[in-house]
Amino acid sequence: MDAAEIIGQLARAEGRVDPYPLYAQAHRLGPVTSFAEDWVLACGYDSVNRVLRNPAFGVDSDELRRARFGDEPIPDSLSLLGASMLQSNPPVHTRMRAPIASVFTPRRVAALEPAVVGVVERLLDGLGGRDSGDGRGVDFMEEFAYQLPVSVISELLGVPEQDRRPFRSQIHDLSRVLEFMSDDSDLTAADAAARELGGYFATLAELRRAEPRDDLVTALVQLVDAEDARLDAAELLGNLALLLLAGFETTTNLLGNGLALLFDHPSVRAALIQGALPVGDFVEEVLRFDSPVQLTSRTALFRGLDVDGVPLPQYGEVVLLIGAANRDPARFHDPDRFDPWRADNQPLSFGAGMHYCLGAMLARLEARTAFTALLRRFPAIAPAQGAQPVRQDRLLLRGYATLPVDLG
Incomplete structure (x- = not known):
């Protein structure tokens, strides 16, 4: 199987469910492979890391799209996120990222x-009362893995509790536009979600402008209104949507993927309960072994660039398989074995370089707090016998749609 065939298989439902055998095939081709005109695939840990840290490789910003395609209309979802840090290069990216x-x-x-601990304990109280006893259990994703990070990021932003319910479906739809080889139906759903979220944050920004509070929305509104205007109105909405998306989508997947791995590795669960394994080491291995973010891409901003000797023209694309880099046998011993005791574990799941995830520390804090409290309260938690877990049909953002559990 060559690199183009691997990419094709990853775009299929079977490849999205279990991409790891395809990653192993990619490693056999080498850390970097050209697979189409102006396209390169990178799967080696060092290669992916170098591209992420090299400012000569940028993200696919609005400026780059206009340089290549002229003034074609930009879909609402791409327009919203295109005004954010996620899809901006320096100096725009630097200006936006610094205050946030x-x-x-x-x-x-x-x-x-302390606030994260409080949210975790409150959610676990509620979780304990939701098991119906019919064998179908309670959905860990809906009742805990989603609720924890959305509560934390909403508190930071200043989103009232009564406004948070639509966020899961809206962010789920908006994130489709980031998926590998998304189709027209994905774009339609993403555009609708972008309009809803943009409208909501525009309204909230006006409320905070009239009545400032100690929250991130107020702080960003003040940047828009300041004399030096470090953000414009579109950038305000784009970054608020991005913070919401990044604030819970990846953490939700980290929590679900981690619990599923505990079910598969009872010795690891026992070690965590007994205190023989630091919970932080467990979280890092979950990030490595089943990363919530599986891939990203970069664009060559200049002529004459190469990726570890493979040439790339200006505006050529590099597909960076983060999930494969985290299982690179040249970097990790026995990479397909889940081993939270492994030494020097530094997964690339939160990226690297200028686009390193701002919320990485917060996500790790939430995960450490969650797994510690969950196993203390429900040490016998197990998969529900009357319902099966369902994976999201995604590749870039890897996680569970549902994960029914019996609390024991």
Whole structure:
């Protein structure tokens, strides 16, 4: 199987359900392979890491799209996220990221721990009362894995609790536009979600402009209104949507993937309960072994670039298989074995370089807190016997749609 065939298989439902055998085939081709005109596939850990850290490779920003395609209309979903840090290159990216990054410093994230503990305990109280006893269990994804991160990021943003219910479906639909080889139906759903979220945050921004509060929406509105205007109105809405998306989609998947791995590895569960395994080491191995983010891409911004000797023309694309890099046998011993005791475990799941995930520390804090409390409260938690888990039909964002559990 060559690189083009691997890409084709990853675009199929079977490849999305279990991409890891395809990643192993990609490794046999080498860390970097050209698979189409102006396209390169990178699966080696060092290769992916170098591209992520190299500012000569940028994201597919609105400016790049206009340079290549002229003034074609941009779909609403791409327009919303295109005004955010996610799809911006320096100097625009630097200008937007700096003020938002101040919210996610180690000191500020550490200060959030009591609030995260409180949310976890409240959700576990509710989880214990939702098992119907009919064998179908309670859906861990709906009742806990989604609720925890959306509560935390909403509190940071300043979103009232009564406004949060639509977010899961809206973000699920908006994130379709980021998926590998999305189709027209994905784009239609993503555009509708972008209009809903953009409208909601525009209204919330006006409320905070009239009545400021100690939250991130107020802080960003003040940046728009400041004399030096470090954000414009479109960038405000794009970054608020991005913070919501990034604030819970990946953490939700991290929690679901981690619990499923505990079910498959009872010795790891026992070690966590007994305190013989640091919960942080467990979380890092979940990130490596079944990453919530499986791939990303970069564009060559200049002529004369190459990826580890494979040439790429200006505006050529590099597909970066993060999930494969995290299982690179040249970087990790026995990479297809789940081993939270492995040394020097540094997965690329949160990226690297200038686009390294701002919320990585917060996601790790939420996961460590969640698994510690979950196993303390429900040490015998197990898969429900009367219902099967369902994977999301996604590749880029890998996780469960449902994960029914018996709390024991």
